[in-house]
Amino acid sequence: MFDMIGNIFKNLTSKPATRAYPFKTRKLNDNVRGHISGIDAEACIYCGICDKKCPSDAIKVDKANRTWIIETYRCIVCGECVTVCPKQCINMEKEHMTSSTKQDIIVCKGSPKAPKVETEKVSVNA
Amino acid sequence: MLSNEKIISTETILNEVHQIKDDGYRFVSMTTVENPDLTIDLYYHFDREYQLVNLKLTINKEFELPSISKIFLAAVFVENEIQELFGVRFDGKAINYGGHFILSDADLENPMCRNQIVIEQMEDK
Amino acid sequence: MGKTIIPFGPQHPVLPEPLQLKLVMRDEKVIEAVPAIGYVHRGLEKLAEQKDFMKNIYLVERVCGICSNMHALSYCMAIEEIMGIGIPDRARFLRVIWAELHRIHSHLLWLGLLADSFGFESLFMQVWRSREKIMDIMEATAGHRIFISTNTIGGTHKDLTKEQQKDVLNTVALVWDDMKAVEKVFFNDYTVQHRLKGVGVLPKDVAYELGTVGPMARASGIIFDHRTRGYAAYGELEFEPVVETDGDSLARTKVRLREVYQSINLIREAIGKLPEGEIFTPFKGNPNGEAVIRIEQPRGEVMYYVRANGTKQLDRLRLRTPTFANLPSLLHMLPGSSLADVPVLILTIDPCISCTER
Numbered sequence: 001m002f003d004m005i006g007n008i009f010k011n012l013t014s015k016p017a018t019r020a021y022p023f024k025t026r027k028l029n030d031n032v033r034g035h036i037s038g039i040d041a042e043a044c045i046y047c048g049i050c051d052k053k054c055p056s057d058a059i060k061v062d063k064a065n066r067t068w069i070i071e072t073y074r075c076i077v078c079g080e081c082v083t084v085c086p087k088q089c090i091n092m093e094k095e096h097m098t099s100s101t102k103q104d105i106i107v108c109k110g111s112p113k114a115p116k117v118e119t120e121k122v123s124v125n126a
Numbered sequence: 127m128l129s130n131e132k133i134i135s136t137e138t139i140l141n142e143v144h145q146i147k148d149d150g151y152r153f154v155s156m157t158t159v160e161n162p163d164l165t166i167d168l169y170y171h172f173d174r175e176y177q178l179v180n181l182k183l184t185i186n187k188e189f190e191l192p193s194i195s196k197i198f199l200a201a202v203f204v205e206n207e208i209q210e211l212f213g214v215r216f217d218g219k220a221i222n223y224g225g226h227f228i229l230s231d232a233d234l235e236n237p238m239c240r241n242q243i244v245i246e247q248m249e250d251k
Numbered sequence: 252m253g254k255t256i257i258p259f260g261p262q263h264p265v266l267p268e269p270l271q272l273k274l275v276m277r278d279e280k281v282i283e284a285v286p287a288i289g290y291v292h293r294g295l296e297k298l299a300e301q302k303d304f305m306k307n308i309y310l311v312e313r314v315c316g317i318c319s320n321m322h323a324l325s326y327c328m329a330i331e332e333i334m335g336i337g338i339p340d341r342a343r344f345l346r347v348i349w350a351e352l353h354r355i356h357s358h359l360l361w362l363g364l365l366a367d368s369f370g371f372e373s374l375f376m377q378v379w380r381s382r383e384k385i386m387d388i389m390e391a392t393a394g395h396r397i398f399i400s401t402n403t404i405g406g407t408h409k410d411l412t413k414e415q416q417k418d419v420l421n422t423v424a425l426v427w428d429d430m431k432a433v434e435k436v437f438f439n440d441y442t443v444q445h446r447l448k449g450v451g452v453l454p455k456d457v458a459y460e461l462g463t464v465g466p467m468a469r470a471s472g473i474i475f476d477h478r479t480r481g482y483a484a485y486g487e488l489e490f491e492p493v494v495e496t497d498g499d500s501l502a503r504t505k506v507r508l509r510e511v512y513q514s515i516n517l518i519r520e521a522i523g524k525l526p527e528g529e530i531f532t533p534f535k536g537n538p539n540g541e542a543v544i545r546i547e548q549p550r551g552e553v554m555y556y557v558r559a560n561g562t563k564q565l566d567r568l569r570l571r572t573p574t575f576a577n578l579p580s581l582l583h584m585l586p587g588s589s590l591a592d593v594p595v596l597i598l599t600i601d602p603c604i605s606c607t608e609r
């Protein structure tokens with residue numbers, strides 16, 4: 001009976017155990033894998049390593065046309081592409097991917113490669 | 127080759143399994159693998175005090191094997207599953223699910239085997 | 252006196268995953284019952300033959316949501332045995348830490364569902380509130396609450412810094428205190444004893460003959476725990492398997508609750524003994540050969556058979572999960588019980604049907 005009084009007192013004076021969502025949200029860590037939101041199109045060299053390593057074939061890279069396409073609903077958010085990218089240019093966001101009625105495909109297009117400048121060989125007379 | 131592997135033939139299965147049960151082993155599972163030349167390797171796994179004993183059997187697909195569920199009741203579920211996924215028939219199972227243990231009615235026959243699927247082109251009228 | 256057939260259908264509030272039983276009853280007593288599965292068959296073993304063997308780690312992890320890290324661990328151990336790769340010491344201890352965190356979360360989930368099955372909803376909510384602390388620490392160290400993807404062939408991807416190790420120790424200390432408060436209700440409460448004591452008794456010789464594994468076997472008196480064989484870093488940690496002898500549902504609850512304490516002690520010991528060094532050995536080439544690996548998942552003993560033929564794709568991947576081995580014990584326990592006990596009995600085998608059907 002005296003345990004009960006202690007319990008009642010504790011329940012009346014302590015804060016609620018739940019958070020007032022959606023007015024207050026949880027703070028997320030930095031290394032949380034939420035969803036992929038795109039790449040930095042100018043830094044990417046279109047090598048295609050992320051295309052080969054993706055376990056669910058969600059990324060398609062076209063080197064000739066300089067495009068990078070991801071189907072976001074095939075992505076399983078494993079983080080392999082972020083780890084193996086040689087230029088570290090894939091962005092991983094922290095928020096969880098929300099549902100939608102049609103599939104979202106993100107297309108990133110880089111500027112075409114600058115043509116190589118021919119340098120003339122100039123001979124110098126000694 | 128697995129360690130502790132013993133190759134047996136189809137006539138001696140029931141005797142070997144009886145012997146293993148008398149020695150005090152426990153049934154673990156059965157594994158089926160299809161070889162490139164379309165025969166089937168069947169492994170029986172038993173365990174006692176953390177030591178695994180494997181019995182290996184190689185058969186053709188049309189052969190009908192005796193069921194060991196009268197000796198080990200625990201084998202009845204995995205025999206039904208092998209019958210549905212690979213097409214190997216077992217004779218005398220304690221509970222017979224008749225083709226509906228794991229697969230539904232709309233699935234293909236024996237999906238784990240290398241089937242030849244022929245797609246015919248329908249003429250457009 | 253006629254018989255009625257009641258379908259304990261695939262959708263039921265107490266089941267975490269779909270399982271159908273057609274119960275043949277006479278007047279509140281079950282006469283016979285045969286389980287039927289097949290509602291979540293995805294054909295994962297066939298898909299694993301068509302993908303790269305490195306990409307299969309992510310596929311195998313998604314067989315089940317509750318024991319996902321241990322599936323990836325056993326797959327990596329099987330490929331490492333075929334190719335003969337040795338892993339560094341720090342990686343072995345890190346694998347133990349994440350595996351034990353997963354074991355705690357699985358047992359806490361089960362304890363909550365058991366309390367819900369006999370109607371004690373406030374106990375269910377209390378236990379799942381402690382489980383949220385474990386999910387938060389997994390998100391803080393590995394990036395995701397369930398599919399933590401830390402294991403890879405040759406070691407682990409991720410490391411634990413000193414800050415993160417302190418966070419893990421603080422969290423498990425809070426979970427220890429929560430479980431001490433809840434333990435009194437599970438073991439000594441009058442109504443809980445009425446629902447669990449003497450229900451579904453499985454004697455020791457029947458359990459051995461039907462091939463039961465895991466906490467179900469340990470609650471009937473069989474001393475069988477694969478962690479004593481010493482894979483990963485378990486050979487260097489000290490612990491004893493938790494065994495009870497009664498064989499009824501109360502004994503299974505006691506085994507699983509005491510294993511939560513055992514896991515917390517293992518985590519503390521592993522963090523104390525964590526050596527310095529690399530976490531990953533690189534390797535080249537494709538596997539060629541076959542191997543059988545068995546480890547201890549939260550529900551029991553899992554067996555993996557892998558056969559590879561020298562190309563990037565495997566020849567065969569076969570997994571036999573512990574719930575598949577515990578299903579025949581339902582055939583023994585259900586006949587003779589009353590209808591109100593059927594949900595409790597099905598939950599005591601810890602059914603993970605998506606593991607069973609892959």
